[in-house]
Amino acid sequence: MNDKVFTKPIKKQFEFDEEVAAVFDDMLNRSVPYYRESQKITEFFSLKHLEDGSIMYDLGSSTASLLINISKQLKCKATLVGLDNSEAMLEQARKKCLALGANVELENADILEYDYKKADVIVSNYTLQFIRPLVREELVKKIADSLKKEKVFIFSEKVISHHSKLNKDLIECYYDFKKEQGYSEYEIMQKREALENVLVPYSEEENIKMAKNCGFSHCEVVFRWANFATFIAIK
Numbered sequence: 720m721n722d723k724v725f726t727k728p729i730k731k732q733f734e735f736d737e738e739v740a741a742v743f744d745d746m747l748n749r750s751v752p753y754y755r756e757s758q759k760i761t762e763f764f765s766l767k768h769l770e771d772g773s774i775m776y777d778l779g780s781s782t783a784s785l786l787i788n789i790s791k792q793l794k795c796k797a798t799l800v801g802l803d804n805s806e807a808m809l810e811q812a813r814k815k816c817l818a819l820g821a822n823v824e825l826e827n828a829d830i831l832e833y834d835y836k837k838a839d840v841i842v843s844n845y846t847l848q849f850i851r852p853l854v855r856e857e858l859v860k861k862i863a864d865s866l867k868k869e870k871v872f873i874f875s876e877k878v879i880s881h882h883s884k885l886n887k888d889l890i891e892c893y894y895d896f897k898k899e900q901g902y903s904e905y906e907i908m909q910k911r912e913a914l915e916n917v918l919v920p921y922s923e924e925e926n927i928k929m930a931k932n933c934g935f936s937h938c939e940v941v942f943r944w945a946n947f948a949t950f951i952a953i954k
């Protein structure tokens with residue numbers, strides 16, 4: 720279904736509710752530059768770290784697109800677990816897994832409270848930015864603690880620049896991308912307002928610093944387009 724969520728006046732903050740969940744795949748494809756490419760990089764590095772008995776978690780798995788793609792390429796017996804606290808998203812995810820015969824476990828859980836088992840891969844694409852800054856570092860620490868040594872945390876985020884002119888230009892560049900994807904100025908401005916104080920992006924450097932503070936020995940960007948980046952943190 721096509722994303723028309725912000726074509727009408729919106730009075731509430733952005734939420735992962737039924738209306739958003741129903742159009743989410745289209746929303747991501749048209750709102751995240753090179754979404755499929757960043758997903759492919761995530762799939763590549765995840766598969767490299769999975770073996771028989773491995774556990775992989777996707778935090779904020781939404782409609783389970785990533786885990787479904789991985790399940791189709793998996794050559795070993797690993798457990799793929801998608802965590803999300805939006806029942807509407809989980810409903811979409813379950814329907815897709817069933818239709819595509821994908822072996823993915825889905826759990827309604829708060830990623831901040833979840834009791835993680837020792838994992839080989841943890842992914843969180845475009846989800847950390849929705850976690851309150853006050854507890855974001857605590858979550859990344861929990862993620863690092865849950866990974867085996869030398870294993871990976873792959874995450875993608877919208878990023879900001881602390882150079883104010885560059886930051887303004889990055890946002891303009893991104894809005895041009897959204898216009899090319901068929902979103903109107905009105906939809907773009909409405910979504911911008913709805914995301915205010917809900918999506919709180921860090922800079923590339925802040926994300927890397929956070930990962931290192933939380934116990935990762937190495938963290939770098941493996942893909943970036945203007946204000947969107949994919950990071951790999953190695954324990």
Ligand SMILES: C[S@@+](CC[C@H](N)C(=O)[O-])C[C@H]1O[C@@H](n2cnc3c(N)ncnc32)[C@H](O)[C@@H]1O
Pocket residue numbers: 735747778779780781782784785802803804805808828829830831843844845846849850
């Ligand atoms: C932007 S979406 C993630 C997109 C998805 N990873 C992808 O690449 O297609 C963020 C997701 O995180 C979920 N989420 C946000 N906060 C959460 C929390 N505290 N616990 C669990 N899920 C959460 C939302 O319900 C939403 O489905």
Ligand SMILES: O=C(O)C(=O)C[C@]1(C(=O)O)C=C[C@@H](O)C=C1
Pocket residue numbers: 746747750751845877910911914918
């Ligand atoms: O549309 C925007 O302005 C975005 O920031 C895109 C973005 C994201 O980065 O997570 C915001 C909310 C939706 O979850 C999908 C994509």
